Amino acid sequence: MNKSLRKAIIAGNWKMNKTRPEAKELLEAIKPLVANAEGKVEVIACVPFTNLETAINTTAGSNVKIGAENVHFEKSGAFTGEISADMLTELGVEYVVIGHSERRQYFGETDETVNKRTLAALEAGLKPIVCVGETLEQRELNITEEVIATQIKVGLKGTCEKCIKNVVIAYEPVWAIGTGKTATPEQAEEVCAFIRGELAKMFDKATADAVTIQYGGSMNAGNCKELLAKPDIDGGLIGGASLKANDFNTIVQAAVEG
Ligand code: PGA
Numbered sequence: 001m002n003k004s005l006r007k008a009i010i011a012g013n014w015k016m017n018k019t020r021p022e023a024k025e026l027l028e029a030i031k032p033l034v035a036n037a038e039g040k041v042e043v044i045a046c047v048p049f050t051n052l053e054t055a056i057n058t059t060a061g062s063n064v065k066i067g068a069e070n071v072h073f074e075k076s077g078a079f080t081g082e083i084s085a086d087m088l089t090e091l092g093v094e095y096v097v098i099g100h101s102e103r104r105q106y107f108g109e110t111d112e113t114v115n116k117r118t119l120a121a122l123e124a125g126l127k128p129i130v131c132v133g134e135t136l137e138q139r140e141l142n143i144t145e146e147v148i149a150t151q152i153k154v155g156l157k158g159t160c161e162k163c164i165k166n167v168v169i170a171y172e173p174v175w176a177i178g179t180g181k182t183a184t185p186e187q188a189e190e191v192c193a194f195i196r197g198e199l200a201k202m203f204d205k206a207t208a209d210a211v212t213i214q215y216g217g218s219m220n221a222g223n224c225k226e227l228l229a230k231p232d233i234d235g236g237l238i239g240g241a242s243l244k245a246n247d248f249n250t251i252v253q254a255a256v257e258g
Contacts, residue, residue: 003234006234007212009041009168014046014048019051023054034063037255046129068095069096072120086124089126094126099132118167122159132169135175145191148171152195153202167211168211168213170213178240189232219236220241220247224251228254235255236255
């Protein structure tokens with residue numbers, strides 16, 4: 001495995017946090033801190049829909065890229081409350097989180113809807129960050145690999161070999177999200193390597209080696225170095241710690257140092 005074959009990506013997932021003035025303030029604080037990551041590590045902030053325009057204006061000309069936290073799979077129509085991929089690209093959004101466990105848990109997201117959203121995002125030119133991960137119950141039942149394999153196979157069904165290079169996979173064990181319980185670097189590496197193996201079966205080894213796989217779930221300034229040192233962990237999807245400029249930057253710098 002050669003990590004240099006793929007892009008290191010540190011993405012913040014702000015979830016349902018920050019008004020527009022607060023978003024501007026946080027991004028203004030993050031921008032100068034992470035400027036040295038340019039060309040080495042992709043730095044992304046995935047923000048609520050209402051903050052997208054502010055975030056794009058605030059980060060213009062910097063190396064901080066902006067992502068959304070969800071996208072609908074239809075192009076347009078009678079889908080009250082939803083946002084299409086074209087609406088996002090028109091704003092200048094580059095990335096979108098798809099299938100986050102909170103959406104699976106609270107909003108009825110399934111592997112099938114993850115698949116539809118992923119294909120719609122790719123078609124519109126967005127780069128999806130597709131989230132997968134097992135619950136504590138599934139881990140204890142020893143079915144982590146089955147669960148992850150299904151999420152990957154169904155979630156990425158129909159993705160062409162060329163398109164998969166624009167997909168980021170985020171492995172986020174549900175039991176580690178927002179709980180302060182991080183997977184050990186060994187546990188995280190084991191599943192990230194398994195995901196790469198599944199991608200190699202679906203596509204081929206060279207293609208799988210080029211896909212960025214992130215770890216997410218209570219990654220923070222204290223534990224990021226060890227996690228990011230693992231051969232198949234190419235970055236992080238960061239919730240709580242992405243809301244603090246210094247903590248987020250510490251994670252970015254750990255990825256820069258590689
Ligand atoms: P956390 O969230 O870092 O707060 O655990 C990660 C995520 O949900 O993406």
